[in-house]
Amino acid sequence: MGPSHAACGAAAWVALTADYTLQVSGYSVPVGFGVLPVGDAGVVTGALICAGAALLPDIDHPSGTVARSLPPFSGWLARIVARLSGGHRRGTHSVIGLLVFTLLAWLSQNAALPVGDGLRWLAESIGDDSAPAVVAALPGQVWPLAAVLSVLMIAFAVKVLAFIPDQISHANWLVAIGLGIVVATNPPEHPWWFVIAVALGCAVHMIGDMVTTQGIHLLWPLRPRLPVPSTFYRGRSFVRFPVLGKAGSGMELAVLTPISVYAVLGLACALAAWGGVTMT
Numbered sequence: 001m002g003p004s005h006a007a008c009g010a011a012a013w014v015a016l017t018a019d020y021t022l023q024v025s026g027y028s029v030p031v032g033f034g035v036l037p038v039g040d041a042g043v044v045t046g047a048l049i050c051a052g053a054a055l056l057p058d059i060d061h062p063s064g065t066v067a068r069s070l071p072p073f074s075g076w077l078a079r080i081v082a083r084l085s086g087g088h089r090r091g092t093h094s095v096i097g098l099l100v101f102t103l104l105a106w107l108s109q110n111a112a113l114p115v116g117d118g119l120r121w122l123a124e125s126i127g128d129d130s131a132p133a134v135v136a137a138l139p140g141q142v143w144p145l146a147a148v149l150s151v152l153m154i155a156f157a158v159k160v161l162a163f164i165p166d167q168i169s170h171a172n173w174l175v176a177i178g179l180g181i182v183v184a185t186n187p188p189e190h191p192w193w194f195v196i197a198v199a200l201g202c203a204v205h206m207i208g209d210m211v212t213t214q215g216i217h218l219l220w221p222l223r224p225r226l227p228v229p230s231t232f233y234r235g236r237s238f239v240r241f242p243v244l245g246k247a248g249s250g251m252e253l254a255v256l257t258p259i260s261v262y263a264v265l266g267l268a269c270a271l272a273a274w275g276g277v278t279m280t
């Protein structure tokens with residue numbers, strides 16, 4: 001389910017933020033709803049974060065793909081999260097889990113360290129005119145928590161979309177940090193973009209798991225008795241609307257192919273506009 005979650009996360013971000021129109025044999029076809037204006041670069045960089053966030057709930061699965069994306073760090077994290085969240089498809093796939101991930105994103109976008117500003121203030125206050133040029137070039141503020149979270153989510157997306165084998169998964173560190181710098185230097189132009197991308201990605205993941213036969217423990221840690229047939233509510237825990245059947249079914253492919261094509265199309269439009277090609 002990894003690649004499909006990432007594709008759905010990217011597609012959701014494109015739908016929310018892209019504002020392009022394609023001319024197809026005389027008809028104007030809008031590519032996105034443009035509800036959240038983030039700029040051309042922001043469509044691309046936000047899609048990367050949203051795709052990664054759409055894999056975040058599966059950090060509760062120590063032998064899963066995302067747990068193997070940034071060895072050994074992601075593996076340790078997965079074991080801790082699995083312990084705290086009661087096992088796979090429980091805490092991290094619940095309403096509480098969604099709120100925790102969103103809160104974490106909000107905290108990390110607010111937890112700034114005044115690295116450059118602080119050093120420059122220090123240099124000025126001790127009257128040192130010979131402060132090295134590197135101090136002048138430092139960014140005023142850095143967001144260490146957001147950086148760690150971003151690199152982690154980008155690593156998830158790269159791992160599942162690029163199908164990097166475990167033998168060379170240490171290369172994932174380099175790719176994720178490199179792309180993290182691209183995101184940090186071309187962030188979406190909206191003050192809430194990070195929180196929205198993380199919340200949207202997690203919600204997309206939960207919906208994606210909810211339409212499979214296994215379902216998700218939506219009300220974790222509660223296990224209420226509900227007057228709902230077991231088709232939709234399994235073992236007083238797992239909520240499901242199994243329209244897609246088992247993972248890897250033909251039905252799943254029929255839904256995922258157009259979603260993936262849409263994401264690629266939207267990103268191609270955004271990349272072209274970002275690169276200076278005018279879209280009509």
Ligand SMILES: [Zn+2]
Pocket residue numbers: 057058089093205209
């Ligand atoms: Zn999941």
